[in-house]
Amino acid sequence: MDTERLATTFVELADSLVDDYDVIDLLHLLTERCVELLQVDAAGIVLGDPRGRLHLAASSNEQVRLLELFELQTDEGPCHDCYVEGRPTRADRLSAGSERWPRFAAAAGAAGYETVHALPLRWRDNTIGALNLFWAQPADVLDDDLRVAQALADVSTIAILQERVSSSRETLATQLQSALNSRIVIEQAKGVLAERDGIDMGTAFDRLRRAARSSNRRLADLAGEVVAGRLDLIQP
Numbered sequence: 001m002d003t004e005r006l007a008t009t010f011v012e013l014a015d016s017l018v019d020d021y022d023v024i025d026l027l028h029l030l031t032e033r034c035v036e037l038l039q040v041d042a043a044g045i046v047l048g049d050p051r052g053r054l055h056l057a058a059s060s061n062e063q064v065r066l067l068e069l070f071e072l073q074t075d076e077g078p079c080h081d082c083y084v085e086g087r088p089t090r091a092d093r094l095s096a097g098s099e100r101w102p103r104f105a106a107a108a109g110a111a112g113y114e115t116v117h118a119l120p121l122r123w124r125d126n127t128i129g130a131l132n133l134f135w136a137q138p139a140d141v142l143d144d145d146l147r148v149a150q151a152l153a154d155v156s157t158i159a160i161l162q163e164r165v166s167s168s169r170e171t172l173a174t175q176l177q178s179a180l181n182s183r184i185v186i187e188q189a190k191g192v193l194a195e196r197d198g199i200d201m202g203t204a205f206d207r208l209r210r211a212a213r214s215s216n217r218r219l220a221d222l223a224g225e226v227v228a229g230r231l232d233l234i235q236p
Contacts, residue, residue, distance in 0.1 A: 006148065009033045013155050022218045024182050025209060026159045027058035030131075030152055035060050038145050040133045041113070044068045045121070045156060046079050047129035047180060054083055055180050057129065062202035064134060067111045070104070077104035079130040082118035086127040088146070089118045093138050108134075115139040119150050121157045131156060182220035189223035193233065207233060 013026070013033075027045050034043040044059040046068060054072045059065040071077035078101070082089040091098060091105070092115055098105035108116060115135035120127045131153040135141075160179055186208065193204040208226070211233055212219045225231035 006037055023159055023179050024186060024219050027156060030156055031058050031060040034133060034152060038149055041136045042134040044132045048083055049180055050177055057183055063111055067107055070107045074103050076101050078116045078118040079132045082120055082130040083127055086120050091116045112136050117141060119153045121153050123157050123161055128157060185220050185227060186223045189226040192226055
């Protein structure tokens, strides 16, 4: 592992934790850094809402986004169990057969993934979500890599909750719901751009993200204007 790049990543993440930061953009950055630093093929982050239902918060590519959505719809798979049980969950060889997650194993195989590890996003005694790592081939995952991945998962949790750290369960629920509401409007804007401009969902998200960063605005705020028809966001 490139330790210099790892240190730079933590500095980059720390610098992002300022007032009015964009939590969804930060979570996408974390999935990208997991792919870069841990030699995984893809990564995703899911969050639980106040009622305990999981929702997708970020993914490193569109293929994993769809796989994660399938997992959440069927309530079956490593990230689901990781969230429910509050501990790391792994699947090293999905093609060998998975009695525990037969539908997820089939969907992951069809998407081209063989190994999956899920790590909890924890705050005190609460598990608020999971970081999911995907490999296309069977992987002998090093303990050091998993420790780094868990550290990144911990940064994810801080990023979501750092604005108003409190022992109040009501405050925690409000912060989680705010992050999930942002994700919903971003998905709607992606759909608007994809249908209007004839592009795929991944390209639509990249366009949104570039526009938000270039204008120094939150992804969710910019996405809301796209959905409402107040912003064309036409790019070559």
